[in-house]
Amino acid sequence: MTEPAWQPTATIEAIARRAELYADIRAYFSAQDVLEVEVPVLGQYGVTDVHIDNPQATVSGRKVYLQSSPEYFLKRLLAAYGRAVYSLGKAFREGESGARHHREFTMLEWYRPAWDEHQLMDEVADLVSAIGFETDTPDDLGTSDNLDAEPQRLSYRDAFVTATGLDPHRAADAELRELTAQLGLSSGADSRSTCLDFIFSFKVEPNLPMGLVFVYDYPAAQAALAKLSEDRHGNPVARRFEVFLNRMEVANGYWELCDADEQRQRFEADNQTRIALGKKPVAIDESVLAALSQGLPECAGVALGLDRILMQLLGVSSISEVLSFADLLD
Amino acid sequence: MATYSINEFRAGIKVLLDGDPCSIVENEFVKPGKGQAFNRVRLKNLKNGRVWERTFRASETLEAADVAEKNMQYLYNDGEYWHFMEPDTFEQHQADEIVVGEAARWLRDQDTCIVTLYNGSPLVVTAANHVELEIVETDPGLKGDTAQGGTKPATLSTGAVIKVPLFINQGEVVRVDTRTGEYLCRAKD
Numbered sequence: 001m002t003e004p005a006w007q008p009t010a011t012i013e014a015i016a017r018r019a020e021l022y023a024d025i026r027a028y029f030s031a032q033d034v035l036e037v038e039v040p041v042l043g044q045y046g047v048t049d050v051h052i053d054n055p056q057a058t059v060s061g062r063k064v065y066l067q068s069s070p071e072y073f074l075k076r077l078l079a080a081y082g083r084a085v086y087s088l089g090k091a092f093r094e095g096e097s098g099a100r101h102h103r104e105f106t107m108l109e110w111y112r113p114a115w116d117e118h119q120l121m122d123e124v125a126d127l128v129s130a131i132g133f134e135t136d137t138p139d140d141l142g143t144s145d146n147l148d149a150e151p152q153r154l155s156y157r158d159a160f161v162t163a164t165g166l167d168p169h170r171a172a173d174a175e176l177r178e179l180t181a182q183l184g185l186s187s188g189a190d191s192r193s194t195c196l197d198f199i200f201s202f203k204v205e206p207n208l209p210m211g212l213v214f215v216y217d218y219p220a221a222q223a224a225l226a227k228l229s230e231d232r233h234g235n236p237v238a239r240r241f242e243v244f245l246n247r248m249e250v251a252n253g254y255w256e257l258c259d260a261d262e263q264r265q266r267f268e269a270d271n272q273t274r275i276a277l278g279k280k281p282v283a284i285d286e287s288v289l290a291a292l293s294q295g296l297p298e299c300a301g302v303a304l305g306l307d308r309i310l311m312q313l314l315g316v317s318s319i320s321e322v323l324s325f326a327d328l329l330d
Numbered sequence: 331m332a333t334y335s336i337n338e339f340r341a342g343i344k345v346l347l348d349g350d351p352c353s354i355v356e357n358e359f360v361k362p363g364k365g366q367a368f369n370r371v372r373l374k375n376l377k378n379g380r381v382w383e384r385t386f387r388a389s390e391t392l393e394a395a396d397v398a399e400k401n402m403q404y405l406y407n408d409g410e411y412w413h414f415m416e417p418d419t420f421e422q423h424q425a426d427e428i429v430v431g432e433a434a435r436w437l438r439d440q441d442t443c444i445v446t447l448y449n450g451s452p453l454v455v456t457a458a459n460h461v462e463l464e465i466v467e468t469d470p471g472l473k474g475d476t477a478q479g480g481t482k483p484a485t486l487s488t489g490a491v492i493k494v495p496l497f498i499n500q501g502e503v504v505r506v507d508t509r510t511g512e513y514l515c516r517a518k519d
Contacts, residue, residue, distance in 0.1 A: 051366050095337060095388070096367070098359025185368070185385045194387070197365035202385065224364050242363070252363045277389070305363075 009326040014314055018322065021310060024131045025088060025108060032123075034084040034110060039073035041066055041090055045285035048270035049224065050277065053094035055103065066092035069303055070109050071225070072288040075256075078111055078299060079291035086110035088306075099318045100248065100308060102326060109303040117226075117241050117255040120300040121214045124243055124251065125151045127304075128212055132313060133245075147246075149211035155231065156218050160200070163207035168196055168219055169235035179203075193221050208247050216241040225263070226254035243304070245312050253302030260292035332394035336369045336386045344376070344397040347384070351376045351395035351448050359388070376446060376453055395448065402445045404437045412437065412455070414445050425452040433457045435490035436508045457508040462517040463487050464503050468494065481513075 008015070029036065046054035046065035054065040067073070070087040077085055091107040112120055133147050160168040166175055176195040181187065183202050190198070196219060208215075216239075217231050223238030231237045243251035257263055264284065271281035310322040320326030334345055339357040346352070352373040361367035367388035374381050376397065386392075402414040402423070411424040412434070423445060427434070429452050436457035437443060446454040468484035481493040484504075492506060494513045503517040 049364065051361070051364065096359070096361060097337075098361075101359055101361060183385075184383065186387075186390065188387065188390075190387075194366045197362055198368060198385070201360050201362055201365070201368065202370075222364065249363060 008324050009320045010322055010324050014310065014316075014322050015324055017314060018306075018310055021131055021306065021313070022088065025127070028127055028130045029086050029110070032084075034086050034112075037074070037077055037085045037087055038089065039067075039070045039077070039087055041092070043067050043073070043285075045072070045287065046282050047072075048267045048274070048282045048284060050270050050273045050279070054282075055092050055094045068093050069107060071301070071303070072285050074109060074111055074301070075288055075296055076291040078113065079294055079296045082113055082297050084110070084112050100311075102307065102319050102323060104327070105319075106306040107303050108306055109301065111256075111299050111301040113297040113299045115300040117216065117239050117253055117300045120253055120255075120302055121153065121216070121241060121243075124214070124253070124302060124304070125212060128245070131309070133212070147211040149209060151212040151214065152209055153214045153216060154208075156215050156237075157231065157233070157235065159204050159208060159215050163204040164199060166199075169231075169233075169237070193219070196222070205244070205247055205249070208244050210246050213244040213247075214241050215244065218242075223257075223266070224254070225257050225266075227257050241302075243302075245309070248308055248312065249305075250308045250312075251302050251304040253300065255300050256296065256298075258292060258296040258298060260289050263292055264289055333391040334394055335391045336371070336388055339369065339371060344395040345373070345392040346395045347373060347375075347382070347392060351397050351453065352382070353397075355381060360385075361388070376448065379454075396450075397453070398447045399444055400447060401442050404439060404441050404443055406439060414443070414452070414455070417442075423447070423452050425455055429453065430455045433508075435488055435511075436461045436463070436506070438463060438488060459508060460505055460514065461508055462503050462505050463490075465494070465498065465500055468498065468500050470499070 026036065042059060042064040044064065047068050052068050054068050057064055057066060069091050070089060074085055074087055086108065088108050090104055092104050094103065096103055157168055160166065164179060166179065173192050176192060176199065177190065180190065180195045180198050183199065185198055217237040218240040220228055220236040220238050223240060226238040226240035228236060228238055239255035241253050242249055267284045274281050307319050307322050311319060314322065316322065334343060339354045341354055341356065343354045344351055345354065352375050355372040355374050358370040359367065360370055368385050369388055370383065370385045372381055372383050400416060402416055405413040405415055411426055412430045414423045414425065433443060433455040441461065443458055444456040445452050463486040465484045466487050469482055480496045482496055483491050484494040484498065485491050492511055492513055494504060498504060505514040505517050507514055
């Protein structure tokens with residue numbers, strides 16, 4: 001009989017580095033007067049996001065959703081108390097498993113009332129340096145927590161044009177489909193948004209500068225929970241940003257949509273897309289919509305994947321190396 | 331018709347792609363946080379050994395390929411076909427030059443090898459990783475510093491030519507790694 005596997009998947013050094021990271025984060029936010037809050041991981045509602053599925057569980061005979069992010073609970077706290085808050089805790093995603101994904105992972109999410117997304121990007125850069133990433137100076141020996149360059153900001157459009165020559169807001173659907181096929185996606189009738197996701201993952205991301213890079217002004221169709229506006233070329237864009245650390249996606253942020261009616265329409269549109277793709281629609285979270293109706297303060301928020309931050313700090317290529325007990329599917 | 335969904339892909343699973351049987355080599359999960367999930371898959375085409383890289387949407391499926399790997403005994407070559415037998419059922423299979431390919435360099439009558447069957451017919455023949463074969467021709471052993479590691483060509487009983495150390499003589503039996511074609515050691519009797 002073979003012995004059941006019981007050994008941790010992370011070294012004690014990686015486990016200790018995580019503890020140090022959490023201490024640095026808490027010290028940073030304490031100094032900034034951002035309040036640490038704890039919110040549930042079991043919720044009555046899941047999310048309607050077309051490409052995010054909450055794992056479900058039955059607890060005391062009632063169906064609950066393991067939360068894919070603390071976002072809705074944090075927004076309810078913001079609507080009630082209006083204070084800058086952060087949560088450092090577990091998040092869950094069905095079916096996500098790989099070198100950079102684990103169905104249970106650790107997310108740092110925080111909200112800044114009265115800020116927009118560009119102010120929040122400044123703070124993300126501050127935090128990244130406060131947790132141990134330094135910009136390389138010429139005499140540095142290049143350890144893994146050194147970054148090659150100063151933080152950079154690129155619009156989604158500029159990053160896309162540089163890598164592909166196509167304008168993501170104006171290129172015809174046929175042009176995007178053609179590039180998608182050229183880059184090796186099996187043939188199929190893909191939406192414009194799927195083509196953009198594919199091209200971004202396989203062509204734009206590998207072409208981003210190294211170091212800390214902010215990509216902002218996402219296509220309006222990928223707004224999720226961000227406000228919409230126009231860029232300087234007159235394209236409708238989402239006030240959403242993503243953060244890349246050495247070309248690895250580590251965070252997603254918004255200048256938050258506060259309009260409850262528009263948010264409801266987006267949830268409903270998500271469910272229409274889910275149905276069209278043969279997925280089950282998800283009950284809309286009425287609690288967060290009620291909080292938005294009562295009044296969410298103007299704010300910006302961002303969620304940072306701490307397991308990937310640790311991967312970068314430790315220079316490892318698999319998420320299982322930073323998880324004490326990774327549960328891989330095979 | 332059996333199918334596999336992309337997220338079930340593991341190394342070694344056999345699927346049909348563009349009509350050809352393929353073996354999954356690697357499956358990488360790629361997903362932007364808010365976006366569509368993709369799988370970048372490396373597959374080995376079992377017909378020609380080529381490795382393909384394809385990307386699929388995580389929601390896609392592929393048809394399973396009826397592929398089985400069986401240990402078989404190599405019987406003989408009739409000049410056109412190589413003949414193999416399943417040791418438990420005594421069922422015989424014949425394979426042509428294309429199917430046998432490189433394995434022909436290492437097959438000795440009665441040896442066990444792996445025959446990959448696709449829809450019941452031989453698709454690929456793979457010799458055992460290590461085989462022991464007699465040297466039928468090589469230059470006489472040379473005097474000198476054998477620790478230097480010099481080599482010379484030697485012809486095996488199957489016709490394959492490999493490099494052996496200078497101290498190996500005609501008539502000796504040597505162990506060979508069929509994956510690299512390299513001499514390993516003298517066979518121990």
